[in-house]
Amino acid sequence: MDQVKNTSRRIHLLRDSVAQKIAAGEVIDRPFSVVRELLDNSLDSGADTIDLYIEGGGIRRIRVLDNGSGMSREDLELCYRPHATSKISAVGDIYNLHTLGFRGEALASIAACAKLSITSAPEEGEPHTLEVRNGTPIRLELSRGTQGTVVDVADLFYAMPGRRKFLKSPGAETSACRRTFLEKALPFPGINLRFFTDDQLKLFLPASDLQSRIVSAFPDQFNPQFLNQVEDEGGHFKIKAILASPSMYRRDRRYIHVYVNKRRIQEYSLVQAVHYAYEELLPGGAFPFAFIFLEIDPELVDFNIHPAKREVKIKNLPEIHHQLVHTLKSHLNRKYNVPKKTAAPAPQELGGGGVFRTTERPYSVPLEKWKTISGAAAEQPFPVEHTAGDTESGSTSPSGGRAAEQSGTQRPAGGSAPEQPTADSETARPEIEYLGQVFNLFLIVRRNDSVYMIDQHAAHERIIFEQLTEGSIQSQNLLVPYEFEVEEDVEPLLRKRIDEFEKIGIHIEQADTGRWRILRIPARFAGLEEELIEALQLQEVSETGFKAKLFADLACKGAVKDGEKLDPYSATELAISAFELEVPRCPHGRPIWFQISRSELFELVGRTQ
Numbered sequence: 001m002d003q004v005k006n007t008s009r010r011i012h013l014l015r016d017s018v019a020q021k022i023a024a025g026e027v028i029d030r031p032f033s034v035v036r037e038l039l040d041n042s043l044d045s046g047a048d049t050i051d052l053y054i055e056g057g058g059i060r061r062i063r064v065l066d067n068g069s070g071m072s073r074e075d076l077e078l079c080y081r082p083h084a085t086s087k088i089s090a091v092g093d094i095y096n097l098h099t100l101g102f103r104g105e106a107l108a109s110i111a112a113c114a115k116l117s118i119t120s121a122p123e124e125g126e127p128h129t130l131e132v133r134n135g136t137p138i139r140l141e142l143s144r145g146t147q148g149t150v151v152d153v154a155d156l157f158y159a160m161p162g163r164r165k166f167l168k169s170p171g172a173e174t175s176a177c178r179r180t181f182l183e184k185a186l187p188f189p190g191i192n193l194r195f196f197t198d199d200q201l202k203l204f205l206p207a208s209d210l211q212s213r214i215v216s217a218f219p220d221q222f223n224p225q226f227l228n229q230v231e232d233e234g235g236h237f238k239i240k241a242i243l244a245s246p247s248m249y250r251r252d253r254r255y256i257h258v259y260v261n262k263r264r265i266q267e268y269s270l271v272q273a274v275h276y277a278y279e280e281l282l283p284g285g286a287f288p289f290a291f292i293f294l295e296i297d298p299e300l301v302d303f304n305i306h307p308a309k310r311e312v313k314i315k316n317l318p319e320i321h322h323q324l325v326h327t328l329k330s331h332l333n334r335k336y337n338v339p340k341k342t343a344a345p346a347p348q349e350l351g352g353g354g355v356f357r358t359t360e361r362p363y364s365v366p367l368e369k370w371k372t373i374s375g376a377a378a379e380q381p382f383p384v385e386h387t388a389g390d391t392e393s394g395s396t397s398p399s400g401g402r403a404a405e406q407s408g409t410q411r412p413a414g415g416s417a418p419e420q421p422t423a424d425s426e427t428a429r430p431e432i433e434y435l436g437q438v439f440n441l442f443l444i445v446r447r448n449d450s451v452y453m454i455d456q457h458a459a460h461e462r463i464i465f466e467q468l469t470e471g472s473i474q475s476q477n478l479l480v481p482y483e484f485e486v487e488e489d490v491e492p493l494l495r496k497r498i499d500e501f502e503k504i505g506i507h508i509e510q511a512d513t514g515r516w517r518i519l520r521i522p523a524r525f526a527g528l529e530e531e532l533i534e535a536l537q538l539q540e541v542s543e544t545g546f547k548a549k550l551f552a553d554l555a556c557k558g559a560v561k562d563g564e565k566l567d568p569y570s571a572t573e574l575a576i577s578a579f580e581l582e583v584p585r586c587p588h589g590r591p592i593w594f595q596i597s598r599s600e601l602f603e604l605v606g607r608t609q
Helices: 016-027 031-044 073-079 091-095 106-113 170-185 210-217 268-278 317-335 367-374 401-407 456-469 488-496 498-503 529-536 543-558 568-579 598-604
Strands: 049-055 061-066 115-121 128-133 136-142 148-154 192-197 200-205 227-234 237-244 256-260 290-296 433-438 442-447 450-455 475-485 507-512 515-522 593-597
Touching (some): 031 170, 073 115, 170 192, 170 200, 210 237, 290 317, 475 529, 515 529, 529 543
Antiparallel strands (some): 128 136, 227 237, 507 515
16 A cells, blocks of 8 residues: 655745745736726726726737837836835825725736737826836846827737636627726716727727716617716715616616726625615615715725625725715705605505606607507597697597596405406597696596596506517518627527527527527517616526516506607597506506595595595
């Protein structure tokens, strides 16, 4: 039997080249890590224009160009060395930071794991170029260039094949670099930024204000009129927030961004504070779109606990959490007029919180749009000449005016839908008197001895949902296949569900690693391609519930929104269609309307009938 020989492991010092490569892994693990560090340096340099170029997902090449303060020859001789920094001089300086970078690890880590080239020139000085391989300089000489810096990082992890095999596909790495670019761009709206992928301009973010920067960064997500800016301050900190209307929400926290001193951080308690502020305005399981920018006294913040500075210690975190909830909640309740509960009508009749919406720039939804997205056009057009505020007691409504009081059907007790039209008249429709729209959200309708407040978004959402789920699905080929990128971990899910997608008229195929294309969709999905792509990637939904979840989300995206001003014709058609629904709730469970009867209204104001 062989005996195991015990050998004493003597302590020794690692060679500098080995130690540097190991240390580099704490800061640089994927291309987006390089992007993060280089953009930090450019932003700290005072640049007002920054360009980012990536090739092959950043694995082949990353270049960052800025017009900042630049570096002299003496700076270049030191910048690639471990712990070289211009940001701090003593330990105490890290508790009074006003820059993004400070520990002097970025360029040293990059130089240890990639081919690094830097060309830089200060405002008054000659440009020089430095090249570094394996942490060792091989060239430093006069060059050409203007004030600013160009950093070129090529062949990432070329000398570390073990680490390189853990990188994801070029498409996935490109997506990660893009997210990092946007993450860095948001808190610096006054800087011009451009993002190029394989020499193609993908994003241009011109200098602007904070709200405009968010809209230009996510053009497919936001309409400026649905965003509001909120500002407040407390002891040793300031709050600035860009908040979206509660009518816009997601089933994940992806668009709750929290920044502290211009750094994006992962701090659950602050994300939770945003959710608390919106909880009365959103259905269960929904999360808002909110961008929170906190400026905190540097002495109360420590970013030195994480190499990538994503985690932070905040001394006055409970105070900030409390103030953030209060600030956001106060604004939302005031802006969207969350009503106080009263004895009558009962809370369950109030539609789960009654979120109201106002806008300074209302706009009409054309009849053509209403017909397209709902298919609920009237059988015979009719003129409508009144809106809320100019309706006389003897005026005629589009569906019969005062005759509606006598001929309309009575709503059953218990909150169920009104009675449906009788079979002997296929064209019979509920007769109502449309009184107008309030807060650009609720349609006020009189039917029999009751007044209804109909949530236009919830009603339209249910109507579209019913249309999507009824009858056979007819697909149509797209003239040009619709391509989209996905993360690498989403691809197995798409492959697994291809057959399920086919059953509901959606045909997709893989174009390349990280890239897919849609070839055929149901005709009723036309115009909702972006929303469809987002829904296809839902991972938290089981196969059995996927179809209902997909249709519910598409219906939500396609429905008229909180804040859209409807013309009387479209509003009347929407109200009539809402009364014809068998289920008076949106696909996500919120009530479509609440009702108050004539007797209840008289009782509320203390009158006798």
